[in-house]
Amino acid sequence: GKHGQRSRNPANLFAGNSEIGEKNMRNGLMLPANYKPLLSLKETEKAIRLIKEFFQINLSATLNLHRVTAPLYVKAGTGINDDLNGVEKPISFEIKNLSGVKAEIVQSLAKWKRMMLADYGFSVGEGLYTDMNAIRPDEILDNLHSIYVDQWDWERVISKEERKLDFLKYIVRKIYGVVKRTEEYIYKEFPSIKPFLPEEIKFFHSEELEETYPHLDPKKREDEVCKLHGAVFVTGIGGDLKNGKPHDGRAPDYDDWVTPAENGYRGLNGDILLWYPLLNGAYEISSMGIRVDPESLMKQLEITGHTERKDLLFHRRLLAGELPLSIGGGIGQSRLCMFFLRKAHIGEIQSSIWSEDMIRTCLENNIVLL
Numbered sequence: 516g517k518h519g520q521r522s523r524n525p526a527n528l529f530a531g532n533s534e535i536g537e538k539n540m541r542n543g544l545m546l547p548a549n550y551k552p553l554l555s556l557k558e559t560e561k562a563i564r565l566i567k568e569f570f571q572i573n574l575s576a577t578l579n580l581h582r583v584t585a586p587l588y589v590k591a592g593t594g595i596n597d598d599l600n601g602v603e604k605p606i607s608f609e610i611k612n613l614s615g616v617k618a619e620i621v622q623s624l625a626k627w628k629r630m631m632l633a634d635y636g637f638s639v640g641e642g643l644y645t646d647m648n649a650i651r652p653d654e655i656l657d658n659l660h661s662i663y664v665d666q667w668d669w670e671r672v673i674s675k676e677e678r679k680l681d682f683l684k685y686i687v688r689k690i691y692g693v694v695k696r697t698e699e700y701i702y703k704e705f706p707s708i709k710p711f712l713p714e715e716i717k718f719f720h721s722e723e724l725e726e727t728y729p730h731l732d733p734k735k736r737e738d739e740v741c742k743l744h745g746a747v748f749v750t751g752i753g754g755d756l757k758n759g760k761p762h763d764g765r766a767p768d769y770d771d772w773v774t775p776a777e778n779g780y781r782g783l784n785g786d787i788l789l790w791y792p793l794l795n796g797a798y799e800i801s802s803m804g805i806r807v808d809p810e811s812l813m814k815q816l817e818i819t820g821h822t823e824r825k826d827l828l829f830h831r832r833l834l835a836g837e838l839p840l841s842i843g844g845g846i847g848q849s850r851l852c853m854f855f856l857r858k859a860h861i862g863e864i865q866s867s868i869w870s871e872d873m874i875r876t877c878l879e880n881n882i883v884l885l
C-alpha cells in the first residue's frame with residue numbers, strides 16, 4: 516500500500532492501548548486500558564459518512580440490490596413488526612387523525628422486506644436494501660448496545676434450489692468481501708487505521724461450538740472461536756442444542772433454524788462475527804439467513820408455541836404462497852463504523868441516551884460520547 520508495510524497483528528494496531536486484552540469492566544462497560552481515539556470528532560464524522568456511502572454502494576452492487584424506502588413505524592396487530600428474541604416489546608402509539616389506529620416503531624424489517632419483494636415484483640437473483648432506523652427500548656446498554664438501531668436491512672429473492680447451506684455460505688462470503696474492501700478503503704483515507712481482518716471467513720455450526728467448548732456459555736464460545744480465526748459465521752441459531760437451550764434466541768417467523776443443513780446439523784441462518792481486540796471479544800456485525808418457507812414456518816411456530824400467529828397478515832400471505840423464497844439480514848451501520856474506526860463505544864458513532872454514570876465513566880476513560 517501507499518502508506519508502507521502493514522502489520523496484520525491486531526494487537527499491534529491500536530495506538531496508545533498498551534494493555535489491550537485485559538478485561539477492565541466498570542458500570543457494565545468494557546474499558547480498554549490507555550484508550551485514545553485514532554480520529555478526532557470531525558474526522559470521525561467524515562469517516563462515518565465515507566463508510567456508509569462506500570459500504571452500501573458496494574453491498575448493493577455485489578448482491579444486486581435496489582434501494583427502497585422503509586417505514587419507521589407499522590400498524591400494530593399485523594405481524595409485520597419483529598419481536599427479535601421473542602420478548603422485546605416495541606414502542607407503540609395511537610394516531611389521532613386515524614381514529615386512534617395503533618402503530619409500532621419497528622424493531623426490525625425482516626417481514627416487511629419480504630412482503631416488499633412480492634409487492635415490487637422482484638425476480639430471483641435480485642433484491643432490495645434499505646436504511647432501517649429503529650428503537651429498541653428493552654436493550655441493555657453497554658459498549659455495543661444502544662436503544663437506537665441503524666442498519667442496512669436487505670432481502671433477495673432466491674430459487675428453491677438455493678435454499679441450502681452452500682448458497683448461504685456463498686452470500687456470506689460476498690458480504691465479507693464488501694467488509695474487507697471497506698476496511699482497505701478506510702485505511703487509504705485514514706492511514707492510522709491499519710487493516711487486520713483475515714482473508715477468509717470461517718464457518719461453524721453452533722452445535723460444533725457446543726461440542727468444542729462444552730464448559731463455556733455461547734458468548735464465550737464465540738469469543739474463543741473468533742479469537743482463533745478472526746472472522747467467523749456461526750450457523751444454526753435459534754434451535755435447541757444438545758443441552759436443551761438455543762445458542763441464542765431467534766423469532767420463529769423469519770430465519771429458518773429447523774431445516775436440515777449438513778452433517779446432521781439444522782438451520783439455514785447465522786451471525787457474522789469479527790474478532791475485536793479493543794474490546795477483547797467477538798463482535799457481531801450481522802444477523803442473517805435463508806427465510807422460512809411455509810413448512811419451516813409452521814414447525815418453528817409449533818416449537819415456540821406461537822401457532823396463533825398463522826392468522827396474522829404476514830403469516831397468512833406466506834402460508835398462501837404469496838411471498839417469494841428469500842435470503843436476507845441486517846448489517847449494523849453504527850456497529851460497522853465503530854469497528855472500522857477502532858472505537859471503544861457505540862456512542863462514539865451515534866447520538867443516543869445513556870446513564871449519567873456511563874457518560875461519566877466514559878469521559879474518565881477518554882471515550883467521548885456524541
